Amino acid sequence: MNEHLRGVTAAVAEVAAPADGEMAAPTDVAPRGGGHDPHHEARRSDTRARIQQVALELFAEQGYDKTSLREIAERLDVTKAALYYHFKSKEDIVRSLVEDYMGQVDALIAWAKTQPRTPETRGQILGRYVQIVADGSDVFRMLHHNQAAVNSLAGAKERGSVFRERMTGLVEAITDPGASMMERLRATMALGSVSIGWMFFSDQVKDRSELCSAVLAIASDLFDAHSQNQST
Numbered sequence: 001m002n003e004h005l006r007g008v009t010a011a012v013a014e015v016a017a018p019a020d021g022e023m024a025a026p027t028d029v030a031p032r033g034g035g036h037d038p039h040h041e042a043r044r045s046d047t048r049a050r051i052q053q054v055a056l057e058l059f060a061e062q063g064y065d066k067t068s069l070r071e072i073a074e075r076l077d078v079t080k081a082a083l084y085y086h087f088k089s090k091e092d093i094v095r096s097l098v099e100d101y102m103g104q105v106d107a108l109i110a111w112a113k114t115q116p117r118t119p120e121t122r123g124q125i126l127g128r129y130v131q132i133v134a135d136g137s138d139v140f141r142m143l144h145h146n147q148a149a150v151n152s153l154a155g156a157k158e159r160g161s162v163f164r165e166r167m168t169g170l171v172e173a174i175t176d177p178g179a180s181m182m183e184r185l186r187a188t189m190a191l192g193s194v195s196i197g198w199m200f201f202s203d204q205v206k207d208r209s210e211l212c213s214a215v216l217a218i219a220s221d222l223f224d225a226h227s228q229n230q231s232t
Helices: 002-015 038-062 069-076 080-086 090-113 119-135 137-145 160-174 181-201 208-231
Strands: none
Touching (some): 038 069, 038 080, 069 080, 069 090, 090 119, 090 160, 119 160, 119 181, 119 208, 160 181, 181 208
16 A cells, blocks of 8 residues: 555656756637637636546556557547647646646645634535545546656656645644644544545445545544544
8 A cells, every 4th residue: 555655646746847947838829819818718728628638538548658649639539739739748738637636735725724723614624625636536546557657757856745745735724733743643644544545446436426425524533533532
């Protein structure tokens, strides 16, 4: 299990930030006439999401290395040039998937900072995190199944701090200032149980919402065990 989790964490951390000197993923050109076009932005976002989903499907079916941009474009029924408009490479697609996941975690941490530190807020944070992990489980599974290829995408630099920073932010969000090591450890294990639960069981259940509820209940029980023991 430890080797499994290290592989997933390493894969996420490795592609979460661009390599030194690497160009960022291309963006769409502005609509003619200048200004902001919400319809244009919505279409671009929808197309980007479709590309990501199809790429995930192909990576899962035949592996990252054996999948080409041409195959992704063919399944989408678009030209390679149209695909290139959104992503220059497979690496850009993988990085975008990880960045989207990290962006959701960042948004959750930012929201948590505006909320009162109450049991209700902690429950909401855990619930939202479970949903983020559930929505991103296909990405994590792809990263795990393609570790050798994915780990070499952005070079050999160690980027484990990227994932750790997010986890630290979440732990701080569900613990009180000055929390003891035991309390912070319990919070970390509660959050970690969410990822473990989804990684091991998401492909073994028919009702993912039922699994989502079960994962949340177990994570909440684990986090709340200390306070429950104190009250008895």
